Amino acid sequence: MTNPHFRKLLGALVATSVQFGTLGFAFADTTILNVSYDPTRELYKAYDEAFAAHWKAETGETVTIQQSHGGSGAQARAVIDGLDADVVTLALEGDINAIVSKSQKINPDWRKKFENNSAPYTSTIIFLVRKGNPKGIKDWGDLVKDGVQVITPNPKTSGGARWNYLAAWAYANAHDGNDEAKTKEFVSKLYANAPVLDSGARGSTVTFAQKGLGDVLIGWENDAYLALDEFGADNFDIVYPPTSILAEPPVAVVDANVDAKGTRKVAEAYLSWLYSKEGQTIIAKNHYRPAKPELVPAEDLAKLPQIKLVTIDDPQFGGWKKAQPYHFGDGGIFDQIYKPAQ
Amino acid sequence: MADPEIKSYEPLHESRSAAVTESRPVRIALTIVTLVFLGVFLLLPLIIVFKEAFAKGVGAYFQSLGDADTRSAIRLTLLVAAASVPLNLVFGISAAWAIAKFEFKGKAFLTTLIDLPFSVSPVISGLVYVLLFGAQGLLGAWLKAHGIQILFAVPGIVLATMFVTFPFVARELIPLMQEQGNGDEEAALSLGASGWQAFWYVTLPNIKWGLLYGVLLCNARAMGEFGAVSVVSGHIRGLTNTMPLHVEILYNEYNAVGAFAVASLLAGLALVTLVLKTLLEMRYGAELAATRGH
Numbered sequence: 001m002t003n004p005h006f007r008k009l010l011g012a013l014v015a016t017s018v019q020f021g022t023l024g025f026a027f028a029d030t031t032i033l034n035v036s037y038d039p040t041r042e043l044y045k046a047y048d049e050a051f052a053a054h055w056k057a058e059t060g061e062t063v064t065i066q067q068s069h070g071g072s073g074a075q076a077r078a079v080i081d082g083l084d085a086d087v088v089t090l091a092l093e094g095d096i097n098a099i100v101s102k103s104q105k106i107n108p109d110w111r112k113k114f115e116n117n118s119a120p121y122t123s124t125i126i127f128l129v130r131k132g133n134p135k136g137i138k139d140w141g142d143l144v145k146d147g148v149q150v151i152t153p154n155p156k157t158s159g160g161a162r163w164n165y166l167a168a169w170a171y172a173n174a175h176d177g178n179d180e181a182k183t184k185e186f187v188s189k190l191y192a193n194a195p196v197l198d199s200g201a202r203g204s205t206v207t208f209a210q211k212g213l214g215d216v217l218i219g220w221e222n223d224a225y226l227a228l229d230e231f232g233a234d235n236f237d238i239v240y241p242p243t244s245i246l247a248e249p250p251v252a253v254v255d256a257n258v259d260a261k262g263t264r265k266v267a268e269a270y271l272s273w274l275y276s277k278e279g280q281t282i283i284a285k286n287h288y289r290p291a292k293p294e295l296v297p298a299e300d301l302a303k304l305p306q307i308k309l310v311t312i313d314d315p316q317f318g319g320w321k322k323a324q325p326y327h328f329g330d331g332g333i334f335d336q337i338y339k340p341a342q
Numbered sequence: 343m344a345d346p347e348i349k350s351y352e353p354l355h356e357s358r359s360a361a362v363t364e365s366r367p368v369r370i371a372l373t374i375v376t377l378v379f380l381g382v383f384l385l386l387p388l389i390i391v392f393k394e395a396f397a398k399g400v401g402a403y404f405q406s407l408g409d410a411d412t413r414s415a416i417r418l419t420l421l422v423a424a425a426s427v428p429l430n431l432v433f434g435i436s437a438a439w440a441i442a443k444f445e446f447k448g449k450a451f452l453t454t455l456i457d458l459p460f461s462v463s464p465v466i467s468g469l470v471y472v473l474l475f476g477a478q479g480l481l482g483a484w485l486k487a488h489g490i491q492i493l494f495a496v497p498g499i500v501l502a503t504m505f506v507t508f509p510f511v512a513r514e515l516i517p518l519m520q521e522q523g524n525g526d527e528e529a530a531l532s533l534g535a536s537g538w539q540a541f542w543y544v545t546l547p548n549i550k551w552g553l554l555y556g557v558l559l560c561n562a563r564a565m566g567e568f569g570a571v572s573v574v575s576g577h578i579r580g581l582t583n584t585m586p587l588h589v590e591i592l593y594n595e596y597n598a599v600g601a602f603a604v605a606s607l608l609a610g611l612a613l614v615t616l617v618l619k620t621l622l623e624m625r626y627g628a629e630l631a632a633t634r635g636h
Contacts, residue, residue, distance in 0.1 A: 033578060041595055068577045069591070082477030082486075083494040083576045103477060202594045230596040 029062040032263050032270060035085035037072035037159070037249070038202055039220050043121075043286040044089070050282055051273055055266065063266055071200065072159050073098075079105065079254065086258050086267040089251045091159045094320045096252050105256035119248035120274035121288035124309055125167040127239040128208065128217040128224045135215045139241050140171035143216060144189040151214035152194055153204045155328050160201035162328060164218040166317065167245035169327075170310040174243065178316070188337035209236070220247075221304070222287035246309035391609050394602035406592075406600035407607070414580045415588035415604065421496065422571075422584060423564045426504040430560055434511025435553070439545070441512075442519030443527070453516070459508045467505045468573025471498060494576030499584065502570040507560045514556030515549055522548055551626040555619065562615045566608060 036044055048065040055063045068075065068083070072091035079085045080103045090096055093111070100106045111117050129137050135148055143150050153161035165187065172186035191197075198204040201219055208217035209231040216239075217224070224238050251271050258264040273279050280290040284300040293301055310316075317323040327333045364372075396403050406412065437456055441449060459467065473479050475492040485492060492498045526548065530540040546553075568586040575582045583591065585604055592601035 038594065066581055067579045069579075070577050078494065078576055080478060081472050081493060082475075082479075082482060082491075084491070206596075226596070 029064075030263060030266055031064045031066060032086035032267055033066045033068065033084060034087050034089060034270070035068045035075050035079055035083060036089040037075060037091040038069055038200065039160070039223055040089060040249075041067070041069050042226060043222070043283065043288060046286060047274070047279065047282050050278060051270055054273060054278065055269065061266070063270075065270070071157075079103070084257055084261070085254045086261065086263050087251060087253055087271055089249065089271075091247070091249050092320065093248075093250050094324070096250055099252075099254070103256075105254050106252050107255050110252040111250065113253065114251065114271060115275055116291040117248065118250045118252060120251060120271070120279070120291050121249065121283045122291065123247045123249065123288050124221050124244045124307070125163050125218060125247075126221050126224055126244065127241060128219060128227060129237050129239055130215060131235055131237055133237050133239065137216050137239055140168055140190075140243075141175070143168070143218075144186060144193060148193055148216065149195055149214040150190060150193045150216055150218065151204050151208040152191075152197065152218040153201050154197035154199055155334050157199045158201055160220055160223075161197070161204075162324075163220075163245055163247050165327065165334065166312065166323065167218075167241075167243075167310075170245055170314070170316065171241070171243055173316050184333060184337060187333075191338045221289075225287040225303070240305055240307055243308040243310065246311045248311075388609060391602055391605050394598055395606040397602075398599050402599050403603050403606075406597070406603045409600065411580045411583070412588060412592075412600065412604060415583045415585050416607070418496070418499070418581075418583065419565050419585040422500055422503050423561055425500045426507060426564050427557060427561050429504060430507055430511055431553075431557060433508070434515060434556060434560075435549075437512040438515030438519050438549075439541075441516050442522075443524055456509050456512050459506050464506050464567065464569030465573060468502050468570035471502055471505075471570075471574050493574055494578070494582060496582070498574040499571050499582065502574045503564050503567055506567050506570050507564045510560035510563065511553065511556035514552050514559070518549055518552040519545075551622060555622055558615050558618055558622075562612060565611055 034044060034048070044065075044067055048067065052063050052065060055061060068078075068085070070078070072095045075083075076088070076090060076095035076098045079088060079099050088096060088099065088106075096106065096110065100108050100110065107113075114120065127137060129135070135145075136142065137148070142148065152164045155161040155165045168187055168190055169183060172183040173180075176182035176186070195213065196207065198207055201223060204217060205219060205223055205227050207213050209227045217227075228236055228238065251274065253264070253267050253271060255264075258267045274283070275292060277295040280292050280295045281297065281300060283290045284293075284296045284304065287303065289304055290296050290301075312323060313319050325332060407416075437452070440446075441453060472493060474481055475485060475498060476482050477486065477493075479493075492501070526544045527540045530544045531537075535543070565584075566586060567584075568590075571584055572587055575584070575587055577583060577587065577591070579591070585608055589601050589604045589608070592598075592604065
């Protein structure tokens with residue numbers, strides 16, 4: 001053990017690890033973690049900055065908000081497995097309910113905690129087409145025409161893709177007078193026009209916008225605007241179909257975690273400020289639909305035209321608990337209608 | 343190289359080419375197929391990484407590397423490698439020492455066990471740690487009661503990285519040490535060296551190049567691991583995102599320059615590893631020959 005080289009080596013190792021250690025962990029006064037889903041990155045980047053400034057002005061405390069983004073279901077799973085989230089802002093009610101039932105970290109009556117069933121913003125599904133709309137796509141009916149290539153992700157793996165599917169279903173259901181056989185045929189034709197199903201919504205956007213595949217992208221309203229910003233407004237047009245579906249992504253405080261960390265006050269303020277004038281304006285600027293549009297300046301609302309929106313609780317779907325296994329479960333309708341293109 | 347020894351090998355070369363029965367066009371065709379394959383599947387992607395990284399100029403490249411979250415990802419990757427590689431170095435030497443120099447029951451089983459991380463999908467390795475250390479896992483309640491955070495924090499990432507890089511050092515050393523046998527150590531011991539001295543002055547110098555080679559591979563994998571780390575990371579920006587995870591995040595945010603800039607660092611690391619490996623092989627080819635199984 002007396003070898004000088006060995007000692008030097010050991011010393012160097014300890015020194016490096018100490019150095020990395022101090023560099024790696026520099027904590028602010030209070031830190032909260034927002035575990036969210038994929039498309040909200042830009043929204044919460046802007047909101048976190050504004051909230052930290054607001055909190056500093058109001059209480060004098062410095063708060064740092066950490067963000068974790070991923071598929072909504074996977075994120076819920078991580079919170080169940082111990083990811084130390086103070087708040088969750090996920091895509092579906094069912095994902096927060098999974099945290100309630102599998103880990104008891106969130107109180108079962110979480111939906112009553114904030115206004116509008118704890119959904120501070122909503123969103124919908126629209127179309128993105130090539131500039132000038134060469135295929136003349138205006139409504140869902142245009143997507144099943146011959147020679148139209150539709151880009152949409154796989155509903156088996158993507159939450160966003162399920163909304164796309166259900167929006168198409170709602171259109172066909174209304175169009176065909178509630179005839180399920182005809183509705184199935186319509187949706188089947190739509191997916192026959194899809195040359196590829198990506199595993200997530202962002203993957204589909206990249207396929208359409210960057211790789212240049214397809215005539216129309218079905219996707220989140222905010223993602224469509226983001227694609228315009230990123231890939232150039234002179235390449236694409238946004239098309240609003242007359243009808244679509246209403247998605248209500250909910251938020252919740254993770255009670256067990258905030259009580260253990262003593263961050264309840266700031267975590268609750270973080271979510272309730274989403275409903276403030278400032279919060280709702282940031283939401284609208286990021287192309288989500290504010291729950292309280294009356295608080296938002298008219299010019300920020302102008303980009304979000306009013307169209308007819310069907311909810312998942314509509315009788316034709318009967319809520320997520322019924323729609324999920326019926327449409328997307330093993331052997332469900334999607335399995336029956338979709339045959340991968342060869 | 344103007345090595346005079348080369349000459350003595352030349353007849354060997356000729357006799358080998360005489361033994362090859364394929365006609366010249368076939369050989370040329372096979373060579374072209376190999377080169378095209380390498381070009382399309384290895385060289386082209388590498389070029390694209392650097393092309394995309396510099397697509398908006400050198401300024402944008404360095405600006406994206408200067409981003410706070412990117413710097414934190416680079417720091418975390420270095421930290422994870424600095425923690426897991428030395429630990430695996432110690433483990434690898436002890437395991438190889440035990441297997442190569444001693445006879446004991448269950449030796450074959452131990453050898454298989456060391457190889458296990460190679461045959462298990464990295465995602466499964468990550469999930470194992472979730473099942474073990476997660477809030478619902480075997481040790482979850484105990485860890486929580488004692489305020490220890492392993493999963494979705496740096497310790498979990500280090501553990502997962504260690505798991506997938508477990509075999510690298512041991513696998514390099516075992517055949518080398520087996521080939522070298524116990525003769526040198528026995529001589530040292532008979533001359534009055536202590537066990538530690540025998541290891542430090544005899545065994546270690548004998549295996550140093552193989553060891554370095556193993557550490558290089560281990561380090562490359564430790565910095566590049568995606569699957570296992572992705573499962574245990576929690577993806578907290580600026581805190582638990584390693585470089586490979588950060589590449590994916592940046593790409594999903596349409597930040598192609600940022601994503602490929604970080605990717606270019608990883609690719610650069612791979613290139614440095616490759617060059618070092620080639621240098622090692624050129625200089626110490628004979629000693630390394632025993633370890634060239636993979």
